[in-house]
Amino acid sequence: MATPLTPAQIAIVKATAPALKEHGETITSLFYRNLLDANPGLRNVFNEANQIGGAQPRALAGAVFAYATYVDDLAKLGAAVERIAHKHVSLNVQPEHYPIVGKFLLEAVATVLGDACTPDIADAWTAAYACLADIFINREQQLYVAFENWTGWRRFKIQKKVSESREITSFYLAPEDGIALPKYLPGQYISLQLYIPQLGLRQPRQYSLSDAPGNDYYRISVKRETGKQIDMQGLISNMLHDELNEGDVIELTHPTGEFFVPIEEETPIVLISAGVGITPMISILNSTIAAASSRRVSFIHGAHCSEFRAFTDTLKHASDNPNIQTVTFLSMPNDNDVEGVDYDFEGRVNLDKISPDRLFNNEPTTHYYVCGPTSFMTDVRQYLCERGVSQDRVHLEIFGVGN
Numbered sequence: 103m104a105t106p107l108t109p110a111q112i113a114i115v116k117a118t119a120p121a122l123k124e125h126g127e128t129i130t131s132l133f134y135r136n137l138l139d140a141n142p143g144l145r146n147v148f149n150e151a152n153q154i155g156g157a158q159p160r161a162l163a164g165a166v167f168a169y170a171t172y173v174d175d176l177a178k179l180g181a182a183v184e185r186i187a188h189k190h191v192s193l194n195v196q197p198e199h200y201p202i203v204g205k206f207l208l209e210a211v212a213t214v215l216g217d218a219c220t221p222d223i224a225d226a227w228t229a230a231y232a233c234l235a236d237i238f239i240n241r242e243q244q245l246y247v248a249f250e251n252w253t254g255w256r257r258f259k260i261q262k263k264v265s266e267s268r269e270i271t272s273f274y275l276a277p278e279d280g281i282a283l284p285k286y287l288p289g290q291y292i293s294l295q296l297y298i299p300q301l302g303l304r305q306p307r308q309y310s311l312s313d314a315p316g317n318d319y320y321r322i323s324v325k326r327e328t329g330k331q332i333d334m335q336g337l338i339s340n341m342l343h344d345e346l347n348e349g350d351v352i353e354l355t356h357p358t359g360e361f362f363v364p365i366e367e368e369t370p371i372v373l374i375s376a377g378v379g380i381t382p383m384i385s386i387l388n389s390t391i392a393a394a395s396s397r398r399v400s401f402i403h404g405a406h407c408s409e410f411r412a413f414t415d416t417l418k419h420a421s422d423n424p425n426i427q428t429v430t431f432l433s434m435p436n437d438n439d440v441e442g443v444d445y446d447f448e449g450r451v452n453l454d455k456i457s458p459d460r461l462f463n464n465e466p467t468t469h470y471y472v473c474g475p476t477s478f479m480t481d482v483r484q485y486l487c488e489r490g491v492s493q494d495r496v497h498l499e500i501f502g503v504g505n
C-alpha cells in the first residue's frame with residue numbers, strides 16, 4: 103500500500119506538469135524503448151502497431167500529464183482509470199508488472215529532465231507513481247476476482263467463420279476445454295492473441311463481442327483492413343480473414359470493458375454506430391431481444407453502401423419488434439440501393455434527420471451509446487450535449503491505446 107502524497111509532493115507533481123507536457127513523448131518513447139529492450143517478453147503484451155506509429159508513447163504521455171494535473175482531484179480521472187484498468191486485465195497485467203514499469207518510467211523522466219530533475223522532484227514522482235500503481239492494482243484485482251477461475255489466455259477453436267459484409271467476417275469461438283463460458287455484459291470485448299512468425303512475437307488485439315451472452319461460443323466480427331498500407335493492425339485482421347480457418351486455435355482473455363448496457367434496466371437506449379463500430383451494438387441489440395426487454399431501442403447506423411453494411415438480416419428481424427426502430431444511412435449507396443427500402447437516408451449519419459421520437463432526446467432517462475471512428479463519436483457527443491443531453495448519458499467506445 104503506497105503512502106499518500108504529502109502536500110509538498112502534490113505541489114511538486116502539479117508544478118512539473120508543464121515540463122512533462124513539453125517533454126512527454128520524449129520521456130515515454132525512451133521509457134518504452136528501454137523497458138522493451140530490457141524485458142523483450144513484454145513485446146508480447148504491447149501492440150507493436152501502437153509503438154511503431156507512436157500512439158502508445160503519445161497516449162502514455164497524455165495520461166502522465168493528466169495525472170500530474172489532477173493529482174489532487176483524482177475523481178476527474180475516474181473514467182480514464184476505469185477504461186485503462188479494463189484494458190490491463192484484458193491483457194493480463196499483474197501487480198508485479200508495476201514496479202518494472204515504474205523503474206523505467208522514472209528513469210526516463212530523470213534522463214530527459216536532466217539536472218532539472220532534482221532529488222525532491224524525483225522523490226515526489228516516485229511517490230506519485232506508487233499511488234497511481236496502487237489505484238490500478240486495486241481496481242484490477244477487483245476485476246480479476248470477478249473473473250473467478252479464468253485469468254490469462256484460454257484456447258478457443260474457430261467453430262465457424264461467417265461473412266457479414268464485403269469486409270467484415272464473424273468468428274464463432276468455442277473454448278477448447280469445453281467448460282461453460284462466463285456471461286459478459288453486452289458491449290464488452292475480449293483480447294485475442296496470435297503468434298506472428300515475421301516478428302517472432304505474439305500480438306494481442308481487442309475485439310468487441312458481437313452477439314448476446316449465454317451461448318456456448320463467443321462471437322467477434324472483424325473488419326479486414328484494406329485499401330491503405332497494411333499496418334500491424336491490418337496484419338492481424340488479414341491473418342484472421344486469410345490464414346485462420348475453422349478448426350484452428352486462437353487464445354482469448356476473459357471478456358471485460360467499461361462500455362456496456364445494463365441489460366436489466368428498462369430506460370430507452372439509442373445505439374449510434376458507423377462502419378465496423380456496429381459490432382458492440384449488435385451484441386447490445388441481441389441481448390435486449392434475448393432478455394425480452396420492453397425497453398425502447400433506436401438503432402442508428404451508417405455504412406458506405408449495402409455491400410459494406412453488416413448484419414442486415416439481424417436488423418431486419420429486429421425491426422419487427424415494436425420496441426425497436428432502426429435507421430440506416432448509406433454514405434455512398436450503390437445503384438441498386440433503394441432509399442426508403444434498403445436504407446433511410448443518403449449521407450453520413452446525421453442526427454438532424456432523425457425524428458425526436460427515434461432519438462428520445464426529450465426523455466431525460468435515455469442513454470446514448472456510440473461506436474465508430476473517433477471524430478464520428480466526438481461529433482455525436484457534441485451534438486447531443488448541445489441539445490441538452492448530460493454527458494453522463496453519452497457513452498463512447500474509446501477503443502484506442504489504453505495501456
Ligand SMILES: NC(=O)C1=CN([C@@H]2O[C@H](COP(=O)(O)OP(=O)(O)OC[C@H]3O[C@@H](n4cnc5c(N)ncnc54)[C@H](OP(=O)(O)O)[C@@H]3O)[C@@H](O)[C@H]2O)C=CC1
Pocket residue numbers: 291309310325376377378379380381382404405406432433434450451473474475476477478481499500501
Ligand atoms: N469496439 C470498438 O470500439 C470498435 C471500434 N471501432 C472503430 O470504429 C471505426 C469504424 O471504422 P470503419 O468501419 O473503418 O469505418 P469506415 O471508414 O469504413 O466508415 C464507415 C461509415 O462511417 C462513415 N464515417 C467515417 N468517418 C466518419 C466520421 N468521422 N464522421 C461521420 N461518419 C464517418 C463513412 O462515411 P464515408 O463513406 O463518407 O467515409 C461510412 O459511411 C474504426 O475506426 C474503429 O477504430 C470498430 C469496431 C469496434
